Amino acid sequence: MPADKEANRPAIRPEPEAASIQPAAVSAPASVPAVVAAAPGVPALTIKGLSVYFGSHQVLKKVSLDIKARAVTAIIGPSGCGKSTFLRALNRMHELIPEARMEGDIHLFGQNIYGRDVEPVIVRRRVGMVFQKSNPFPTMSIAENVTVGLRLNGVRARSVLAERTESALRMVALWDEVKDRLNAPAVSLSGGQQQRLCIARAIVVQPEVILMDEPASALDPLATSKIEELIANLKNEFTIVIVTHNMQQAARISDYTAFFYLGELVEFDRTVKIFTSPSQKQTEDYVTGRFG
Numbered sequence: 001m002p003a004d005k006e007a008n009r010p011a012i013r014p015e016p017e018a019a020s021i022q023p024a025a026v027s028a029p030a031s032v033p034a035v036v037a038a039a040p041g042v043p044a045l046t047i048k049g050l051s052v053y054f055g056s057h058q059v060l061k062k063v064s065l066d067i068k069a070r071a072v073t074a075i076i077g078p079s080g081c082g083k084s085t086f087l088r089a090l091n092r093m094h095e096l097i098p099e100a101r102m103e104g105d106i107h108l109f110g111q112n113i114y115g116r117d118v119e120p121v122i123v124r125r126r127v128g129m130v131f132q133k134s135n136p137f138p139t140m141s142i143a144e145n146v147t148v149g150l151r152l153n154g155v156r157a158r159s160v161l162a163e164r165t166e167s168a169l170r171m172v173a174l175w176d177e178v179k180d181r182l183n184a185p186a187v188s189l190s191g192g193q194q195q196r197l198c199i200a201r202a203i204v205v206q207p208e209v210i211l212m213d214e215p216a217s218a219l220d221p222l223a224t225s226k227i228e229e230l231i232a233n234l235k236n237e238f239t240i241v242i243v244t245h246n247m248q249q250a251a252r253i254s255d256y257t258a259f260f261y262l263g264e265l266v267e268f269d270r271t272v273k274i275f276t277s278p279s280q281k282q283t284e285d286y287v288t289g290r291f292g
């Protein structure tokens with residue numbers, strides 16, 4: 001679809017963020033596909049000329065970059081520069097915001113995610129999201145929070161649900177802490193555990209990409225380091241895009257870093273390059289803490 005048609009796409013009524021996770025699975029096919037075993041380094045997401053507007057306010061300005069498969073890409077930049085907006089465009093979540101519209105093209109492993117025949121709910125299952133504030137479903141148990149996406153996708157066999165729950169909880173290093181109380185309310189967990197639970201809920205439906213918007217910024221240092229460790233493990237299977245305002249965190253956990261400023265992509269490169277010898281003066285000023 002040409003970009004000018006995209007710009008006319010009507011805004012969709014807003015929904016709470018947590019609620020958007022549930023409908024994502026409702027109309028999805030009954031089976032859950034296996035993870036696309038993309039080779040590391042091939043582009044998982046190809047973003048071309050992405051502009052996002054809220055009403056007449058242009059928040060992203062012709063952003064183009066490739067997100068590499070099975071790697072961690074960090075999005076950095078001062079508050080308000082468009083990091084969350086960028087992330088939301090990658091799984092069409094901005095369509096839940098009134099007034100939001102976009103121009104440009106985003107392909108997921110070659111498929112236009114804004115194509116006429118592509119359902120946003122399917123995109124959101126293939127491109128999962130984890131938010132800054134952990135948002136387990138409060139009326140559900142620990143196990144139910146993990147299995148909800150599978151159940152909505154028609155998975156019923158208890159053995160399959162149990163096996164997938166365990167493997168997702170192991171992957172986020174939560175299994176040993178919760179295996180004896182899987183039926184306890186999810187809200188009985190600590191903040192850090194709840195966030196790992198939300199990551200388990202995101203990965204159990206086997207998305208290809210996981211978007212994380214400052215997933216550790218509300219957590220203490222120990223809980224933060226656990227999140228960082230599990231991200232390092234997740235990238236063996238998934239493609240990860242993480243927004244962080246913590247420079248050390250970006251340097252520690254990411255392979256690639258994109259620096260945004262006032263809605264523009266100033267620089268995108270390997271993380272070592274961004275943090276040791278960036279090409280742009282603005283990037284250097286930001287990563288060395290001279291502004292932001």
Ligand code: ADP
Binds near residue numbers: 077083099
């Ligand atoms: P960041 O995540 O980098 O802090 P955001 O992507 O949240 O930045 O915001 C970028 C710009 O878009 C800001 O100017 C913000 O005020 C505006 N913005 C974000 N969300 C909305 C919204 N729902 N409606 C209108 N403007 C918004």
Ligand code: MG
Binds near residue numbers: 083085
């Ligand atoms: Mg943000």
